[in-house]
Amino acid sequence: xxxxxxxxxxxxxxxxxxxxxxxxxxxxxxxxxxxxxxxxxxxxxxxxxxxxxxxxxxxxxxxxxxxxxxxxxxxxxxxxxxxxxxxxxxxxxxxxxxxxxxxxxxxxxxxxxxxxxxxxxxxxxxxxxxxxxxxxxxxxxxxxxxxxxxxxxxxxxxxxxxxxxxxxxxxxxxxxxxxxxxxx
Numbered sequence: 001x002x003x004x005x006x007x008x009x010x011x012x013x014x015x016x017x018x019x020x021x022x023x024x025x026x027x028x029x030x031x032x033x034x035x036x037x038x039x040x041x042x043x044x045x046x047x048x049x050x051x052x053x054x055x056x057x058x059x060x061x062x063x064x065x066x067x068x069x070x071x072x073x074x075x076x077x078x079x080x081x082x083x084x085x086x087x088x089x090x091x092x093x094x095x096x097x098x099x100x101x102x103x104x105x106x107x108x109x110x111x112x113x114x115x116x117x118x119x120x121x122x123x124x125x126x127x128x129x130x131x132x133x134x135x136x137x138x139x140x141x142x143x144x145x146x147x148x149x150x151x152x153x154x155x156x157x158x159x160x161x162x163x164x165x166x167x168x169x170x171x172x173x174x175x176x177x178x179x180x181x182x183x184x
Contacts, residue, residue: 010163012038013094015118019153019172022114023048027089030108032076033096037063043090044068053082076101083108090114097135106149113175115150117142121157123167142171151176 016039023029025047031040036059040052044066053072054060060071074082077098085107093105097119109115122138125131143155150173157169 010035010038012042013118014162015170015172016092016094016116017042019114019116020046022116022153022172022174023090028087029090029092030083030088032091032093032105034063034092035059035095037066037069039092039094040069041066043092048090051083051088081108086110086113088113090116092116094118095120097137099134102145103149106146109175111175112178114178115146115171115173117173118168118170121167121169123159127165127167136167137169142169146171146173150174151178 020042023043023046027048029043029048029050031037031043031050031052034040034052034054035056037052040050040063044050048068050069051072052060052063052069053074053076055073055075057073060073063069063071072082081104087110088108089110090113091105091109095118106115120130120136121141122133122136124136130136139157143152146152153172153174155171158167160166160168
């Protein structure tokens with residue numbers, strides 16, 4: 001598959017859309033491994049200031065000129081973490097897993113931060129790529145790594161039929177205190 005095929009335009013994730021209202025308009029959002037920016041566009045249209053990050057410059061080029069979106073071509077798995085701590089009101093991660101970054105991602109959320117995460121889990125190898133264990137979450141893994149750092153709003157895992165058959169985990173979580181300070 002070419003990088004362009006890998007980052008073919010997809011509809012926004014229903015999971016991300018479901019929990020997008022947790023993110024207030026005008027806030028700072030980080031879309032990690034954003035591909036062509038399907039979620040960056042959602043949050044930018046809601047008035048958020050979005051940093052869209054991917055290593056594929058061709059995919060990022062599809063976001064040029066989109067209001068409220070700033071792109072950064074960056075290989076997240078090598079070099080220095082390019083984001084400060086406690087900078088973002090929300091971070092969105094879909095179809096991407098690099099375990100050494102998980103706690104850095106959590107640390108880049110500010111005190112009222114929201115994390116929307118959705119990616120593949122073990123069992124997905126039956127349906128195609130990714131199929132290597134290092135790219136597949138173990139059962140309950142997202143839930144377990146968030147303990148002590150985030151409060152879970154929603155979590156699910158298992159078979160998903162759309163946009164294609166896959167085994168996935170999904171987490172919507174917030175920094176402690178977020179839910180006390182605002183009604184859902």
